[in-house]
Amino acid sequence: MNYQTLLQFRQQGLQRLMKHRFSWLIGVATLPFLGVLTAVAVAPGAAQQAPLEVREVSQSLALPALPGGESDGSRYWREERIQRGDTIARVLNRLGVGSDEANRFIHTAPVSRDVLKLRAGATLSVQINDQGELFGLRFLNDDENGEKVLVVIEKQGDQWQASAEPPRTEVIQAVRSIEIRTSLSGALAQAGVPVEVRTQLGEIFSDQLDTTRLQPGDRVNLVYETLLYKGSPIANGNVLAAEVQSGGKTWQAFYFAHDSESGAYYDAAGQSLRKGFSNQPVSNARISSGFGMRFHPVLRSLRMHEGIDYAAGSGTPIMATSDGVIDTIASQSGYGNVVIIKHNAKLSTLYAHMSRFEPKLTRGSKVSAGQVIGYVGSTGRSTGPHLHMEVRVNGQAVDPSTNALPVPGLSTQQRLAFRQQSVKLAANLKLLREIPVSVAQLE
Structure with a gap:
């Protein structure tokens, strides 16, 4: 190897670096982030025959102290999906709550240990500050009756309290537009459509078509209710409108409430989409x-x-x-x-x-x-x-x-109300239909 040529190349390169102010500044600015600087010294004028003396010098460079941000007292909510085998302490630690703070909560929380046993797939929301101090939790849990319970635990001063009054919630309309690439179930899951809404979709059109047989390129548009508690979704309500486009055909469904407790799905003309069972479980109730x-x-x-x-x-x-x-x-x-x-x-x-x-x-x-x-x-x-x-x-x-229940026909007055409601929902479906690409959610 021609070491003289190598030496000239290094010396010329260093001269160019020294003359190029911008490059020199970059080199200097980079040093603190390298942590360790290694230099290789080559004796100038060394003959080709003489062995090249190489000396390695290592020096630790202290990183500059970063300015510590002062807490402004802000609190914010973080959410975590519960995984199999999770404990409340493990999830709290994952969300930034210190071990001591998590243990204090677990031992002083005004609810039973059974309530704090989180189910896999549930979502835990916690309110913390920059120091990892815990101020509140909320999550949906199941009881032995099969119902989902909203657990709300908040810190009042130095004491933890569980909510005993009905929390204030609001209902919004969530929309989804899904283009199928492989299967309907995969497309709905990828778009974040809740499992109960997916199940409901298949049942709505079960007397018209088998949604599990939809093909790549087919499209589904949905408008459904989402229940919010303090800005976070905690449950889903009815599918208000649904549309399936497949093979050049379009099927639509619109929900209509018969009263405050029950309703059914009808097409754009007001005709029932489901036949339902032939019997009521209790007569005249x-x-x-x-x-x-x-x-x-x-x-x-x-x-x-x-x-x-x-x-x-x-x-x-x-x-x-x-x-x-x-x-x-x-x-x-x-x-x-x-x-x-x-x-x-x-x-x-x-x-x-x-x-x-x-x-x-x-x-x-x-x-x-x-x-x-x-x-x-x-x-x-x-x-x-x-x-x-x-x-x-x-x-x-x-x-x-x-x-499942028998679906009643619409009276003249109900048809007028259904028409006014379905026109608004049809406009939402039209908007989704005209979007050139699939969207996960518009709110």
Whole structure:
């Protein structure tokens, strides 16, 4: 190797670097971030035959002190998805809450340890400051009755308090426009569509088309309700409007509330999209409490009511809404005396708070639509005699009034109200349809 040429190249390069002010400044500015500077010295004028003396000099350079930001006392919310095996302490630490602060909360929180056992897939929201001090938590949890409970714990001075009053919430319209690239389920999940809305979508159009067979290039547009608590989504309500475009055809559905507790889906002309079951579970009874978020009168907390309640006197016969097989007939702490009927591979119905079961019925018994399976009561967690009914699709609770019960036709006055409402929702669908690319959410 020609070391003389190498030496000249290094010397010329250093001279150019010294003359080029900008390059020199960059070199100097970089030194503090390198931490360790290594220099290689080459003796000038060394003969080619002489061995090249190489000396390595290492020196540690202290990094400049960064100015510490002073806290302005601001608090902010952070959210974390609960993973399998998580504990409340582990999640709090992951969100920036110090171990000591997390342990103090766990030992002084005014709720039971069972409530603090988070379920995988749930979202924990915590309010902290820059120092990792904890001021509040909120999350949805499940109880033994299958209902989702909103747990709100806040720090008042030096004490922790659990909310005992109905929290103030607001409902907004969330929209999604999804273009299918592989499968509908994958596209909906990638767009952040909640699982309950995905299930509801398949049931809305189940009498018109099989949404699981939609192909790449097909499109789905959705408008649905999202329930916010202090600006954060905690639950989802009804799908207000849905549109499926496939093979040059378009299907539309619009939700219409018959009253404050029930509703159904109709096409743009006001015709029902679902036939529903042929029977009501209780004859001539009104729905006293509908599907969705509500304030629980016994537990004094906001809960997700995953069924509907029928107001009926104790002893009123309860009938199977459709043919099926008894899957469960037992007494449970929340539901009381409960019967679950499996109607097909994906659909089941649940009937709770019965005073007693119809004699001779056991698990595996076949029942027909209209057959008496039990009698109205107030067993379990109940404020009085009534029937609590749920409809589940692949284990996911859906609104019975829109997915299983007989759908009434619209009166003249209802048709006018439906027309006014559906025109506004159709405008939202048109906006989504004209967007040239898929969007995850517009709010």
